[in-house]
Amino acid sequence: MKTKLRLGIIGAGSVVREIYQHLYFHSHYSHLLEICAVADPNEQCRNWLADLAGVPPSRRFSDYRELLAKVKLDAVQVNTPDHLHCAPTLAALKAGLDVVVPKPTAATAKDAHAMIQAAKDSRRFLGVDFHKREDPRIKEAEARFQNGRYGTFQTAVFYMLDKLWVADPNHSPRFFATPDFAEKNTPVSFLTVHMADALMKIVNLIPVHVRATGYSQKLPSLKPIPVKGYDLVDTEILFETGAQAHIISGWALPNTAESNTVQSSRIICSDGLIDLGLDTPGLREVHAEGILEVNPLFRNFEKDKTVTGYGISSPGRLYQQILAMQNGKLSATEREAAFQPTTLGFYTTLVLEGAEKSLAEGKKLPGGVTLGPAVDLRELTVRQLGARAAKSYGLA
Numbered sequence: 040m041k042t043k044l045r046l047g048i049i050g051a052g053s054v055v056r057e058i059y060q061h062l063y064f065h066s067h068y069s070h071l072l073e074i075c076a077v078a079d080p081n082e083q084c085r086n087w088l089a090d091l092a093g094v095p096p097s098r099r100f101s102d103y104r105e106l107l108a109k110v111k112l113d114a115v116q117v118n119t120p121d122h123l124h125c126a127p128t129l130a131a132l133k134a135g136l137d138v139v140v141p142k143p144t145a146a147t148a149k150d151a152h153a154m155i156q157a158a159k160d161s162r163r164f165l166g167v168d169f170h171k172r173e174d175p176r177i178k179e180a181e182a183r184f185q186n187g188r189y190g191t192f193q194t195a196v197f198y199m200l201d202k203l204w205v206a207d208p209n210h211s212p213r214f215f216a217t218p219d220f221a222e223k224n225t226p227v228s229f230l231t232v233h234m235a236d237a238l239m240k241i242v243n244l245i246p247v248h249v250r251a252t253g254y255s256q257k258l259p260s261l262k263p264i265p266v267k268g269y270d271l272v273d274t275e276i277l278f279e280t281g282a283q284a285h286i287i288s289g290w291a292l293p294n295t296a297e298s299n300t301v302q303s304s305r306i307i308c309s310d311g312l313i314d315l316g317l318d319t320p321g322l323r324e325v326h327a328e329g330i331l332e333v334n335p336l337f338r339n340f341e342k343d344k345t346v347t348g349y350g351i352s353s354p355g356r357l358y359q360q361i362l363a364m365q366n367g368k369l370s371a372t373e374r375e376a377a378f379q380p381t382t383l384g385f386y387t388t389l390v391l392e393g394a395e396k397s398l399a400e401g402k403k404l405p406g407g408v409t410l411g412p413a414v415d416l417r418e419l420t421v422r423q424l425g426a427r428a429a430k431s432y433g434l435a
């Protein structure tokens with residue numbers, strides 16, 4: 040029986056620095072993983088992770104295709120920017136490997152569908168790390184809502200706001216390895232997807248329309264490198280039942296904010312409501328650096344250097360599932376659940392694509408506001424994937 044996965048890492052930027060290095064080297068899952076190879080065109084990122092993992096120079100690559108061709112592996116983790124998740128995932132599945140990607144599955148429904156189909160066709164495992172799903176507060180809300188405690192879901196407001204230093208390429212050290220990350224991506228792709236995914240997990244509904252309003256008022260003023268991008272986006276999601284949600288996300292809060300990510304939500308239903316105080320996890324410190332909210336539920340740096348929390352257990356469980364599958368121990372029920380479109384982030388990717396399309400087609404007001412039109416997600420899916428595939432997702 041296999042007890043360890045030989046893992047190749049494709050992409051070693053900020054998500055590895057912030058989350059996965061702890062999973063790989065200091066978690067309750069580290070003994071399941073052996074980092075055997077690293078691919079990243081950015082030499083500094085590549086060597087940083089390869090040095091940490093003790094990967095020799097012969098297994099460090101600038102091109103992931105070489106990693107797949109030259110190293111014997113059981114699985115890969117694809118940590119590239121969203122629009123680059125699909126190609127390495129398809130190549131790895133084709134090479135007979137299981138794959139883990141960070142959220143969101145991809146930048147477009149078409150890519151997400153191709154990845155899901157390729158995993159099904161190759162009978163390999165695809166896991167998407169939406170770590171918020173493992174937040175105990177989201178899980179409790181899901182169970183309570185789905186027991187019928189609050190009646191019918193009517194409307195919700197979620198917000199998730201990062202400090203400006205995350206999006207600001209002038210900040211030292213820079214948060215993202217990719218210098219133009221905040222220009223190429225939006226708060227929707229980086230943040231809204233977390234909250235849209237958490238909401239859909241709780242209420243278990245299919246989104247049918249999306250509309251977005253974008254605010255570009257702070258990022259263009261940054262110096263010396265301005266960023267042509269959105270500070271804040273309000274994404275309105277309409278579900279098949281007529282229920283709706285506003286997911287407000289941004290990355291331009293002053294760096295003096297009380298936590299790196301200020302976030303919360305209220306979900307209102309016919310028979311009650313749920314408040315999720317996500318930014319008050321219970322450890323508030325008064326320190327020379329300021330008054331700070333620390334979130335040990337996400338990453339808990341324990342005394343013995345082990346890192347725990349849902350940021351670690353979420354991907355850790357995906358690797359446990361991969362190991363179980365490779366040992367023939369993943370039950371049919373678990374496998375079926377792992378391949379559901381919701382689990383694989385299909386609807387979340389659709390919301391992302393719809394919101395970005397709405398912004399791209401929006402009316403630009405003087406002063407940096409973009410008012411997007413409503414985007415019909417059924418039409419978008421049929422157009423991108425064809426009627427048959429759209430029907431399989433309940434969208435035709």
Ligand SMILES: NC(=O)c1ccc[n+]([C@@H]2O[C@H](COP(=O)([O-])OP(=O)(O)OC[C@H]3O[C@@H](n4cnc5c(N)ncnc54)[C@H](O)[C@@H]3O)[C@@H](O)[C@H]2O)c1
Nearest residue numbers: 050051052053054079081084118119120121141215216217
């Ligand atoms: N940064 C976070 O805290 C965080 C959290 C959750 C999810 N994510 C997701 O993780 C993914 C990566 O984001 P990031 O924040 O690490 O971005 P980043 O720009 O910091 O790092 C991306 C890395 O991928 C590398 N890369 C680009 N093309 C590549 C290729 N073809 N092959 C191999 N490597 C390649 C880049 O050189 C860079 O080192 C995105 O999907 C993002 O949404 C990030």
